[in-house]
Amino acid sequence: MLIGEVARRSGVSARMLRHYDALGLVRPTGRTRGGYREYRPADIRRIFHVESLRSLGLSLREIGRALDDPGFTPAALVGDLIRKTEERLKQEQELLERLRAVDAAESAGWRDVLRIVELLNGLGSESAARRQQAVLAPAADVPMPAELLGEAVLTESDLNVAGALRWALARTGRDGAASVASGLRSDDVDIRRRAVLALAELPGDDVTKALTDALADADATLRRYAALALGARGVTRAVPALVGVVVEGPNDVEAAELLGAMAGDPQWADRILSALVGELASPTADSAMRMRLTQALAEMPGTSALDTLRQLTHDDNRAVAMLATALVNKLI
Structure with a gap:
């Protein structure tokens, strides 16, 4: 031919x-x-x-x-092609994510687009200081893309940068809640913990539901984060978990204050007091645990825990007895 x-x-x-x-x-x-x-x-x-x-x-x-x-023999050449293709796909995926971030932000003009690209570049830096600066130095009249912040907060391991991201995300309102809540389904416990910490600073009934669901998580630290966040919202479903925080620590002081605030509702006062007294009577309650529970009793409103504290002034544990005596004197 x-x-x-x-x-x-x-x-x-x-x-x-x-x-x-x-x-x-x-x-x-x-x-x-x-x-x-x-x-x-x-x-x-x-x-x-x-x-x-x-x-x-x-x-x-x-x-x-x-x-x-x-x-x-094609093996080496094909292997090299695989590596090059994987790298190209990675770059294409990064580009796609950037374009989606720009599109989701509904930028009004090129200035907005450039700000988002600047933020993306900053968040992709290996320097934690550079990442933090990118979050904390936005243009006053350019909104921060909530979805992008939500995704970043789930992967950020540096505590200072993570705090800055949560602060910036909270300023956007509830827009980033969905992307953050998706982290609760991750197999990585660190991602789930970051999700709860970020959700704790966001408003909305959907956020409260996500935090309530997190009380059933297998990770004790995550459950503690969720309980404290819900207690701050006055969600009474967190009461058993907050009592558990007092029992186990840390954050027992914060948990006790939240329980005291919720005990201001007469409907819950007796339940919370009974839960704390019940833990005091537990055979597994060691000295440190009893000290935390005794201190928590002092957070109950009025003199509702006074009788219990008076009984504890005669406790076999001298440290518990001395603490109870000091608290009784303070209450009366």
């Missing part, structure tokens, strides 16, 4: 076929009676081989080597 017909049937342009010929990659080996060069079946098969290898990302030089070297 002549070059025009080969081009039509193979889908390879005549210009590219001439380029292959010039490189010595695919040369027509036949001749017509009129002296024109023509492609024989073996030449056409080689064209399809070239196109197949091009589809894998090989260069024309690599293709020539693969087709002409009988001892050529």
